[in-house]
Amino acid sequence: MRVKKFSPDYVTAIKYVLLFAAFAATNKLEKTVMPYSAAIYAASIAFGYSAFFSSAIWILSFLVFKCTGLLAYAGIVSAFFIAVSFVYKKLGVKPRYEIVLFATVAAAVFCFLGDTINYVPIEKRVTVAAITVLLTLVAYVAIKGVNEKGLKFKPCFDEYATAAVLFTVIGTGVCNALSPFVWKSVCVLLILLSAYLYRQGVCTVFAAVCGISFSVYYGNVSYASVYLCMGVFAESVTRFSRYLSAATVLAADYLAERFFGVYGAYALTDFISCFIGAAIFCVTPSFLLKNLKERLCVFREKQLSRVSINRNRTFLSNRLYELSGVFTEMSDALSAFKKTAMTEDKARICIVREIMNAVCKNCDNYYKCKENENKIAESLNVLTGIGFAKGKLSLIDLPKELSVSCVRPNNLLYGLNKLLSDYRGEAINNANVCTGRKLIADEAKNVSEILKKLALESGTLLKYRSDLERKLSAALLKAGYPVHELLIYGEDSRLCIGMILSVKEIELGKLITAVEKTVGTRMALTEKSNVTEEKCYLSFRIAAPYDAFFGLAAAKKDGSEKSGDTHSVTRISDDRFLVALSDGMGSGEQANRVSSVTLSLIESFYKAGMKSELILGTVAKLLAITAEETFTALDVSVIDLKNCTADFIKYGAPYGFIVGENGIRIVESNSLPLGILDELKPSVATAKLAAGDMVILVTDGIADAFGSPTDLAEFLRTLPALNPQTLADDVMKRALSLTDGKREDDMTVLAVRIFKKKPA
Template sequence: MMTETKVKPCEADAKKVWRVPKIRLGITGYDVFAKGIGFFLAMAMPLPGMAPFGLSFLAQERKFSIKAILAFIAAGLGSIVACDRLGAAKYIGAGLIYLAVLFVLERGVRVTDITAGLAAGAGVFATGLSVIFVRGFSVTELLLLLCEVAIVIAASLMMEKSSDFLQKQGFSVQDIDSETKLSLGAVLAIAILSLKQIYIGSDFSVMNCAASVVLLIIAAGCGATYSTGAGVVLGLICGIGGNYFMPVLGAFSFCGFLAGVFSKFGKGGVISGVVVANAVMAIYTNSAMQSVLSLFEVLASSVVFAFVPDSYIEAVKEILFIGENERKSISKMKEGLRSRLAAVAAAFENMSKTLDKLSEKTAYDTGDIATVFDVTADKVCRKCRKSPICWGKDFNSTYREMFEMLNVLREVGKLDENGVRDHFAGKCLNITALINELGHQFEIYRVRETCRNRLDENREIVGEQLSGMSKILDGLAEELCVETRPAAVSAWEVRSRLERRGIKAKELNVLRDKNGRHKIEVVLKGTALKEKQRASLEKLMKSVLKCPVMNTDEELLGKKYLRICFSEAERYTVETRHATRAADGTNGDNFRMLHLSEGKYVVAISDGMGTGDRAAKESEAILELLDSFLQAGFDSRTAMRLINSIMIMKSGDEAIATVDLCIIDLFTGEVKFIKTGAEPSFIMQKDGGVETVCAASLPMGIVTDAEADVSKRRIMEGDRIVMITDGVESRENGSLWVSEFIHENCRSDNEGNIARNILDYAISKNSGAVNDDMTVLSLELKAVG
């Protein structure tokens, strides 16, 4: 039997009425802690006046609730602490807009990560646009606002995984996938960056202390490899935007390395590693590194680290290390990291382009000149009875006369009545006061222009460094994108051959790099190999790979095992000889040879400006930086651009030096010459021909956008390369005589020192006088074996 239920009209209408969403309660102390993180994220400022990460954190809330309000309060308080009134109002207003969006969409619309990011970006764009109009509209401010919107959206997407993870009050290491690790690491980095402006006293940086504690924990749990990488990342975070970028990067990297090396001795060893690293760098730099990590910061971080429970350190170790069950997700992780690196690189490049636009100069700013005239007229002519005539009826004539007086000030530097036309001086009742006031206002204008030009120059330099960082990150992203090529031999084949010879490998890996070259890693029981065993292994690897091999690395793994690496041997080696002569005391020329792990041999000469100690210090500093960048895997041209920007920022004095870089591929014989203001190089071919490699480029330290001149050649076994500095030139025909001298005198000089012969002849051409520092290098390519 069916029953009929009648619905009252008021009830039927009520079902169609939109209800105001209720704020859901039921929060815990952990929720307050998780949302409180937004306070620190909101304080992080990648650029002055830009603090977008608090809004990105708020965008992780997808429903209107008490938790969303807590996140808004935390982010708003952080903005108030970090920004000025208008800046804080901008971010608080954007947060209110985002909460309003959640309030409106509460009815059932699903807020996705993209929707949330776009809503947050739209909020900051709306409030930011209002702030721009309040402060005064400019295109550059609008471009910076668009960059900030992009950062808000990108950061909200990046924080998604870490936000989901932080919602959990309990977790296991297996729950943390690779993307979550990256997201958590980024959130931690932003949190550390938020402490940048917090100091206790005048020298104690809370950011440096927090970064040091993180570095100590990673070193204790994961060893030297991870701690060195963490040191590089923490150095980038703590150093960016500061005056000591390279020292900070070097200090954290070195501290991470030594702390990881001493981690086998427990917490005491890790602390000792940081203390020793800091002491060594302070001594090496004559206490200059105290501006990076002070003694109190090191001691405070060590004390905090000493009280960190071992279980926390073990948890960090388990989180960072990739287990066997995660190896299948490495490709996905690499792609995620590549895209993030590419996004960061794009952000750096956008910032660089924005700074370039901000630094565009105009030779003549009529707006500022008009201000000079207006202020002068207001102070001198306002009460004059002839003012309505001069600045009314005869306005154009008066303005032309003012410009004529201004031109005299520009050319002569001062102005008196002799520099004013007679007819204007005759009709002006206050000509002396007008001249004095115009000179005063013009001096103020010149000071303002000088400051503006200096600011533009600094923007160009910072933009150049950001562009360099962008290219470095792009290179890293490309390397991550390169897939490992299948090896020509299998690990099973190598293992079976070892077992037939009675050698049992605990672990064996066969790798192949992007150039197709093989590398075999073998882990054997024992702590050392006898020469006979090593020779036997090399012979076996040679037969397996069917090419010459060399033992490239050996490393002890604990107390029982030894890891040995074999790689394809290089086809060539380089024999170098040099000859130098100083003009006065210390030689201002410096040179360096470097053998890179990828089979490249690098020779660099730097000639500092002038002679003596100062020139030597400048050239040595350049080579130290170049060595560090190339060892770290930086592209050579990017490294040269970064060093150039550093030399420009070095001091108010001129810091100019040339760099002559020669990079030889020991597998193919290809040679790359990179020159900045350097002298020609000469290739002495085995058949007797001599080729000159010239360049037309400026030395380092002159202009920000200087480009190095790059040339490529291919040399054969027995060919030689000669590199010189400008002191070797003669007055008559520069360095052209060197080519003739090599062609006529050095073809049969197989055993002699070509460098010495060239130097001696250069001195004899100058009647025995040495007026400038001289350096000659000769490089000969020889086949291995």
């Protein structure tokens, strides 16, 4: 038989120890022992405390003071409440406000029995009984609030009021039972804890409540003001240091006597009792206080909204996965069900059959040719094959057999050319349909990949940073920016901060500095918007360690209204830039249109999160299936500002250059322009960059002016790679000087310089 290991319940033990202390203190509300504790005893029974154990420690609270004369009363009342507890347990319900009625019965027992040893006048017994009944109602409401809400959640006014009354009663009892100096030590400790654990205002109110018990004990309301000052002093400095908070409480206690003479004379016992409470607070380990604060301050964080966000993210992730599956199925279906085009051999057979039926049958010489039908069909087959090869037939293409026997060669050639033309048109349309189907299948697959990526990102549950939220909230308040709401989530490079500030004007530099100092890394403002006239929303993300600035020089071809060269410099994500040059074949309006459309497509695809190979393959197919010939030389560089790398993708573009402290690197290109072939593969290269490196892209006009990449590289060696705009202008001036100022093609230079941001 397996023996269950005993595990002590420390929380329950502490509850009953505190309950016993409350019984004992309440019994000493006066100088002589009176059964006021029956109020707390009745309330504890109502909230499920063990009737037997509660009764035992309640009777013990009388024995502590050697008050045996109240044992008969305590025994009868205990038996009564044990019976009440048994009945309610059998009924499966809990006592509510009817517990006051039961307390009235217990009070009647005291009125009848009194103290069996020490005489208590009937008037005194009735007064004690009445106060006990009222205290039962107070204790029931107060314990109900603590039992249901603990110290985490904001109580309502009646719970505040009854808790304050009960606390005052217990405090007065401690002063009578032990000493006011003991209660002073406890109150100082509790005041310092409330200042550290709760938001502003709570400590001051609580300190005033602590002072009321001393005012009752000494009969001097000035004590309430002394403890109120303690709370104000502690609350004003606790955000700077908890040790400073303890020191200010000691100072407030001394100054109250020094300036107002509250104590009559400030004795050593006054200082020691205050010092003990402050010392206990100071020596309490910081991690215990932080853990306690974490537990007690949960109600300040919007837990429901945070849980709802993660639940919605999970739901969205599941839907995105389902949608991803739909697009995957679409891609597979489009790839599987291909339209089979007629082969050339079948087409030749069909064309020969159609010619013999449509042309030969109407010929006067038809029956004579029919005698040699096989030879005629073979000759027509050969002639059709020549037509497929040449595209169009003429009289010189007629085979000898047909030239001798056919009496209508012109009709024959006309019919064949028409059928060949129809076949070619059908073949082109079929090829375009196949290309379009493949294009749609590829894009469906691409959309599926994007949805999977989004599903993975949104399916990752956010990890909230409550500890960092409190630090940042305090830092922003110190900087003069009161935070209305604050949310920090994510880890490492995915750290995100969202906040609502209760201010009209913001000095962004000061605000970002406060955020970066608290977080310990560079942050970038990603969004700023007004919520109301007095509140604004701001969002921050981890800033990339590198950044870039750009320079551009361009000149259009002589005689052209528009340049066929277009450029793009755009941010495609928080830490990635797209830099691109597109050189439409030719110049003028047509070249500009092709070039602009190409770059616009590429920008949109990259921003959507598509992969480079799918983006460029899609653009190549779109250009290839257009009715007109649309070619463009494309030079793309995707610069990663987080890892300081660059991906180069070239379609028929000239060489690119990377100019840095270690010399010049050339990025080669050996691919045809985009749009010539739909399955064209680009030249792809990846380069590691460093702070200060300059990436230079040029179009054919610049490359042709210099003559060779070596000449352009040698010229770049003579230029200081500091300002990209100056460098681009110098390259353009040199190119124009080499062509004597003539611009035989559109000319563009795009320069990008990488630099490292200053650390936070």
